[in-house]
Amino acid sequence: MKTVFVDVDTQIDFLYPAGALYVPGAEKLLPALEKLAHCAAERGIPVLSTVDAHAENDPEFRDWPPHCVAGTAGQQKPRNTLLGKRVTVPKEAAEYSIDGAQQIILETAAIDCFTNPNLLGLLARLDADRYVVYGVVTEYCVRCAAMGLLRTGKRVELVTDAVETLRQEDARRTYDEFTAAGGVLAAVGKITQE
């Protein structure tokens, strides 16, 4: 069974207290994120990392404080979530090669990573049987990624101790929606030890 890890928006602006759109408690995910990255590297599991990559004055900034502007430090991922061989897929339709890449950085400018026109083609190339999803924020970008992946008909696992939420009740509702649609809840320990 081919597994792909889907690492959602684990970027400095979200993860650290000094970040532009800090998710309270998210820095506590770092050991788990590191463990998952290490596990992927060791086993040759491809990692699809979505990243917010906004332009200045992006429409999304009407609803949220400006964050993850392309080219800023806050838009970067912490070093320990990066693997050696990476390729970046831009937010506009593009030609790209994932040959030899351990990590595919998929840029997005909206909460739903499926707004990137390259994503469905990329998933077809990755040809996974199973997706393991984690990152921030549970009820927004993680939810969109997990539900969209479920719609592809593949097994999707959501790593509940490697996600962070803004509101517990919204996270609980997301878990209910996800499991009702056939998703499976998982834990870092189980994913990295199996």
Ligand SMILES: [Zn+2]
């Ligand atoms: Zn954003």
